[in-house]
Amino acid sequence: MVSSDRQSFSLVEMTSTVESPPQLLPVTPTTLYALFGATVDLLVEQQIRAQLWLKLPPGQIWRSEIERYHVTGLCEGVYGFHVGQNSKLSAAGERSLKLPVSSKLQREYFLLVLSPSFNILVLAHRRHHQRQKIRTGSDLSGSLRANKPSRVEKKDSLISVCSWQPQVVEQVLEGIHQEIIAVTTKNAAKKTNASAQAITQLLANWDELFAIAPSPPLELIECLFTYQIQRQDRLLRRASAGAIARLQQRNQELGNSVGQKDELLGSACQEMRTPLTNMKTALSLLNSPHLKPPQRLRYLQMLHTECDRQNSVINGLLELVQINRTPKHTPLQPVRLSEIVPGVVSTYQPLAQEKGIMLAYTVPEQLPPVLCLNSWLKQIAINLLHNSIKFTPNGGQVWVRARQISDRVMLEFRDTGMGIAERDIPKVFDLFYHTRPTADDSYGAGLGLTVVKELLERCGGSIAVKSKLGEGSTFTVTLATSPVTPQSASS
CATH class of the missing domain: 3.30.870 (Endonuclease; Chain A)
Structure with missing residues (x-):
């Protein structure tokens, strides 16, 4: 009872x-x-x-x-x-x-x-x-x-x-x-x-x-026992197949990661070999007793340029390593473009004035905040603005403009520089990719745009390029607007 x-x-x-x-x-x-x-x-x-x-x-x-x-x-x-x-x-x-x-x-x-x-x-x-x-x-x-x-x-x-x-x-x-x-x-x-x-x-x-x-009767008990074993076996097989599939996927991801690191290491070694070779050549020539002052000046300038190039490669690699160490689910924060872009532009004003480049920006105060990190957004703006000024000849123009379209904010970097050939546009974000030398025959590290793309992928943004040789380029960054509360990055 x-x-x-x-x-x-x-x-x-x-x-x-x-x-x-x-x-x-x-x-x-x-x-x-x-x-x-x-x-x-x-x-x-x-x-x-x-x-x-x-x-x-x-x-x-x-x-x-x-x-x-x-x-x-x-x-x-x-x-x-x-x-x-x-x-x-x-x-x-x-x-x-x-x-x-x-x-x-x-x-x-x-x-x-x-x-x-x-x-x-x-x-x-x-x-x-x-x-x-x-x-x-x-x-x-x-x-x-x-x-x-x-x-x-x-x-x-x-x-x-x-x-x-x-x-x-x-x-x-x-x-x-x-x-x-x-x-x-x-x-x-x-x-x-x-x-x-x-x-x-x-x-x-x-x-x-x-x-x-x-x-x-015992026959029914045997049947129940058999059905139970069959059910458990199906579940076990399914679980085992799932575990194997997840393990294979993880192994594939690890293999891809190792392959990417090997590729990065190989590319970095190749990229650093060229400036080292040039510096070694310049040092050898500077030891010549018959070297004239103009030649000596040219070789010293070569050493200076190649040292800068080497430093750019190292700094770019360190940035990529830092990005890869950052967890993919890093909490994002609401960031206002009006608090980032003006400071970056003012930093580059002296360089633009030195080259006779007109540098201007338009960032409305009423724009909503975007989902990103303060340091990431600043790095994105620095890399893109640096590229625009670098590839714009003396007397050119560079504009930075922000606007809202629906639930997205567009940040545009437009210049009247040398432009990019149509066949090169899909490759500009590749690791160590160089489209062409600048007017002073100096190459960059080929990592700035790679860093920009990596950062944008981490915060759910994107970047598009429009360019025409001899007329200039426009890089447009798209970022999601953010509520006041922090959000998490997507994997």
Whole structure:
């Protein structure tokens, strides 16, 4: 019999009161799902007519097993307990009681099969010390598709009972009976007429509707055992295949990363070899006793230029290394262009004036902030403005302009410089790519635009190039607008 204290009501506890109690086994939600499915497999494959009592975890993946049996026409009745919103997820043909239940029954899930020839009980109890709920249908189906356990499933989160002993089934069914009587009596005034009549009729015909059958024959137990093994094997194979796929993907990513680092190292060595060779040549020539002053000056200038080039390569490499060390999910911040662009432009004004270049900017104060980091946005502006001035001849013009289009902010760097050949435009962001020398025959490191693209990818932005040889270039940066609260970078 059930204790008069409804707070102590627990089906699992009731199974331990019989003469030969079933063994309690720790299981995961996936194993419980496999056991539910194996029980339905038995009913469907063996064409067994039965009534079902159930209380399932929320989610369609659990109810789909019951619906699979219902559509066969073999199901003679489905009776379900529900808690809160779970009542909206009733299986097909289910006579839902929609009753509030005791706190312990809220932590229990069960499938009780009552047929004329045998009964089967699958019962699980979520242990009291674990605050996590069993995964919902969407959680479990997602885990099965992804082939990986959830945080909850990394330990045995449930205590399970599987039994076909008549005395165990009778005890659990009596507990369900007493629970319905207790709750119905307590909430009689709240029930609608139709609901009250249905429950009254159910209780009046209880013994006739839910007779206890003898133990099943060994053949059926063998079938259930076989179906359970098949289910577990499919889940294990799926999980193994998923683990192998994830491992292969990770290995591929590591291989690509190593390959990229090898490529970077090779390119860096090749890029640094040329200035070192030129410096060595200049030093050798400076040792000549017959060197004239103009020649000496030219070789000293060569050393100065190649040292600058070497320094540019090193600084560019350090920037790339720093970017790659930054986590891909670095929290982004709202940054205002009006707080970054004017300072960068003023820094380059002396260089522009020295070359006779007109340098101007337009950044409206009312522009919304963009998603980025202050240091990243500043580096992007510095690299692009440096390029514009570097490749614009004396007397040219450089403009920096910002504007908003929908939920994006466009930052445009336009110059009247040398321009880029159409065939070279797709390559300008490649590592160490040089389009052409400047007017003073000096090359850059070929890393500035690579750094710009890397930073923009980290903050979800993009960059586009329009250029024509002899007429100039326009680099347009696109950034997402940002709310006041920080956001996280996408992977």
